[in-house]
Amino acid sequence: MEIPKNYDPKITEDKWYAYWLEHKFFKSTPDEREPYTIVIPPPNVTGVLHMGHMLNNTIQDVLIRMKRMQGFNACWVPGTDHASIATEAKVVALLKEKGIKKTDLSREDFLKHAWEWKEKYGGIILKQLEKLGASCDWDRTRFTMEDDLSEAVIDVFIDLHAKGQIYRGVRMVNWDPQGLTAVSDEEVIHKEVNSKLYYVKYKIEGDNDEYITIATTRPETILGDTAVCVHPEDERYKHLKGKRVIIPMVNRAVPVIFDDYIDIEFGTGALKVTPAHDINDYNLGVKHNLEVIDTIAADGKMSPAAQFYVGEDRFAVRKKIAKDLEELGQIVKIEDIKNKVGYSERTDAVIEPRLSMQWFLKMDQVSKPALENVLNGEIKLIPEKFVNTYKHWMENVHDWCISRQLWWGQQIPAWYDSKGNTAVCKTKEEAFEKLRVKNSELKVEDIKQDEDVLDTWFSSWLWPISVFDGFKNPKGKDIEYYYPTNDLVTAPEILFFWVARMIIAGYEYRGAKPFTNVYLTGIVRDKQGRKMSKSLGNSPDPIELIEKYGADGVRVGMLLCSPAGNDLPFDESMCEQGRNFSNKIWNAFRLINGWEIDANAKQSESNKISVEWFDAKFNEQLNLIDDLYSKYRMSEALMTTYKLVWDDFCAWYLEMIKPEFVDGKSLPIDKATYDATIVFFERLLKVLHPFMPFITEEIWHLIKEREAKDCIIVAEWPKAKAGSTGIVKDFEIVMEVITNIRNIRKQKNISPKEKLQVFEKVNQGEAIKTYDSIIVKLCNLTSFEYVNQKVDGAISFVLKHAEFYVPLLQNIDVAAEKERLAKDLEYNKGFLKSVEIKLSNEKFVANAKPELIANEKKKLADAEAKIKAIEEQLIGLKN
């Protein structure tokens, strides 16, 4: 069978993915094994795969595959999030295209459209995850708005309300005038923008000439002003006590109030107070009992209460009113200023602080165990630096606004009668029973359910419990077996949105953490360091990348540069490196596969030692890889694996044992070496599998026929032995000798085909001849011999223990050789000197550990010997 020179992922990837699915390797059910569980951070149901998902899910897949091979009952639960505001926005936009206005639809009709949309387009992203090789248990796929999960959300709401943790009230909230809903503090993104600071004169009541000048960035809110506030200690304004000022245009007289909230230094030290449209002003209003005039409507346009500009957008009005005030002569000056403005995370609209009736979850109590158990290490954040951020947030957390003025989501289970009584319960019937107690004339028809839905995060915070039906069936087999899950892999951006809240819910509803380790990935950026985003169009399509480089190639590319918590400056060349690596592995297979076996041939000394060496080397590196995994140092685990395969296995081991080529034909290989090589290759494939699932499975089956149950995906992870590394150390010297000889060849421009001869003069200890045959082979030598004297007419080099001579046919450039040796000599003398200084330092000898001193002494002796050898060679060259 002809095997192509280049690995083609297109042929293998879909085939193996289908095979794994068919044989249910991703499936997990509780059994006697120890579970290893990951719940996916559910992507938005509207989402399409982007590079962030790619990274995040690759890491999860690597972890889950490794644990699966290590014998755990690995369970990776997939699913999607209903993403209320994002999805609703999308559906609204789509309807608009069809000429349908949301406001013309009933709630039911709208939801019908939304569900239709979800069924049609939702979950594309899960299909895309398959392309990357994600080994999720697809039978467990959940959706945050499916019946069971919604029910859990409702039950939790009712429960927390019963516990007094949820309350309803009119508060200043972050209002998204585009999404037409309240959002939580976490959904507001503050950005610095260039603004103008307007200085506006307000007339003092009863005095025709006196004015007070206030400074504001939001002149459009002037119409809603109900006071002017100054600092009680401010000498400039003390005389205004008890006075009133006239609001321009509307000519309303409002009081001058005094509060030490004011910063005397800012602007004029006088603040206009608009309780309806600013959180600080609102607080002042409450304190000083001020009137609230709501001049901006929900859609961000001026309301009738404003009297002017009614129906016009607040930003248009800002410009207009500035002009109008200017004409009235009430603008003193306008300054440029930088200030921070809040934007909606979802719609990017400028957030308006707005008074409205909302539901809130009290955070002070429930957050306590969640903080404690991160601080005490019960839950680990990786990297650790996030613990600080987490702590700070948890200690300063505000109550969580959980109601949203949307339809797509779980409708709040609160019921009202016409008299303002409220019942929180599951059904209208229950509500009727409850409300009737307070209102005996109540009819069922008069009961209305709260129009609002709950924040999406109010359902996703239950995810690790609800995906195992932990609410429906708290003693169920699944929840008892899989919970707490092991690792959570997610982006630091949603540490508060989601991670912190899952921890809260975990302790509240299971009395236990939801997961043990939280691995926070970096943010994928482009080469210029910009965050990848749809609007910038700087994000490559992961699916296209997969087509180009193969899933294995892209996985490797992503992981090569992704230390935990650090941003990942993505560059397509990384994937190229990944693809090249696939090809390297492929060709290693081609080489081995092409060998003929001679069952009768005796294993050569050099093959025997090669096998011994690689066995030891593999074991050493496996220990390292296991250790790196345990520390979640994925990037380094991959790099270590990469070098083990490429350098140690391919560049060294395979070259060492590769049969000679005679008469246009490769000689056969002895069976012992061949068998060992296959074992090594299989072990390497296993270690590679979590990173590169497809190519490893493909080669695994090409090596030999195997039954389904023996797929590499479920093969046993190699076990590292404690073992000695003596041979590995010895071999490092051999490698150095070989590199030196190759270097001479290169420098002297000697063709690799030309055979050389090498002599070794041992200066220290005895000659270790074990590896000589390997040197002969890898350097293409006629012989490697031992001598007692210098060899003339040869290029030489000196290692710690011995001198090496490579006689050349051509004349030796004595001057150049001298220079080279002189340089070497100088270096070694410098080294010697540094060691001598160290050893003659009394304090060093007195303070340093004895082993260290012994080591220094050995270095001294080695250096001296080496210097002597070089010097002798220099003398020799003079002839």
Place this chain on the structure above:
RNA sequence: GGGAGCUUAGCUCAGCUGGUUCAGAGCAUCUGCCUUACAAGCAGAGGGUCACUGGUUCGAACCCAGUAGUUCCCACCA
């Protein structure tokens, strides 16, 4: 405004409890090779005042202080 982190080769990063001339890896670069597994490759080489300044120490990339630059998080200064 508060807090946290980062700064090591052209790029992306390692560097554990201070101790091997401790300065390392991969990629990129340069040189020579189309050598029957692989040019998506092989062999070799060159790259760094460890941000800066001072301190502690026998000894500092590592510990301490300050400075500069940078990133992130939090926060209601109009």
